[in-house]
Amino acid sequence: MKALINIALVAIVAVVIFVIARSTLEIQDRPQVNNCVGECYTAYLAENGTIVEQARAALEAASAASPADLGKALFVTCAACHGAGGEGSIGPQLNARDAAFVTDALSTYKSNVARGPQSAMMFAVAAALSDADIANLAAFVESL
Numbered sequence: 001m002k003a004l005i006n007i008a009l010v011a012i013v014a015v016v017i018f019v020i021a022r023s024t025l026e027i028q029d030r031p032q033v034n035n036c037v038g039e040c041y042t043a044y045l046a047e048n049g050t051i052v053e054q055a056r057a058a059l060e061a062a063s064a065a066s067p068a069d070l071g072k073a074l075f076v077t078c079a080a081c082h083g084a085g086g087e088g089s090i091g092p093q094l095n096a097r098d099a100a101f102v103t104d105a106l107s108t109y110k111s112n113v114a115r116g117p118q119s120a121m122m123f124a125v126a127a128a129l130s131d132a133d134i135a136n137l138a139a140f141v142e143s144l
């Protein structure tokens, strides 16, 4: 009788282990919706390159951009008041100005020194600009 119970116990344990092992395998077989592995990752690499390659490409693009290109990207924040082409609206027309004029005006606003009756509108804008930003914006405005 004892031997029979032992055999039954061993059989039950074996079945439990088999079921657990099977379910673990099934989990690994499921499509992994949140993970891009295997073919998905190969396709991603072919399309985008590795993360390091992406970072290097972004750096190269940034260092290859001319000051005017960089200024153009910044000018998006100016366009609301000065017009997309610098033709002027709330703020004065800029597209006839050269780089020296723009650099001087922005530096003056950055020091919170008034140049005209509405300079307060430019104080906050200029405060956020670095010297490099000002040089890039000046190059872009001159190109307009």
Ligand code: HEC
Pocket: 074, 075, 077, 078, 079, 080, 081, 082, 090, 091, 092, 093, 094, 101, 102, 105, 106, 114, 115, 116, 117, 118, 119, 120, 121, 122, 125, 137
């Ligand atoms: C909220 C509206 C506004 C935004 C945004 C703005 N400006 Fe101005 N800007 C003005 C106004 C108004 C003046 C005239 C200020 C004065 O009376 O001194 C001005 C003046 C200037 C001047 C001097 C023009 C002149 O003829 O004396 C320059 C240069 C200039 N802005 C560049 C920029 C650049 C570059 C940006 C974006 C980084 C920018 N502005 C964003 C409203 C704006």
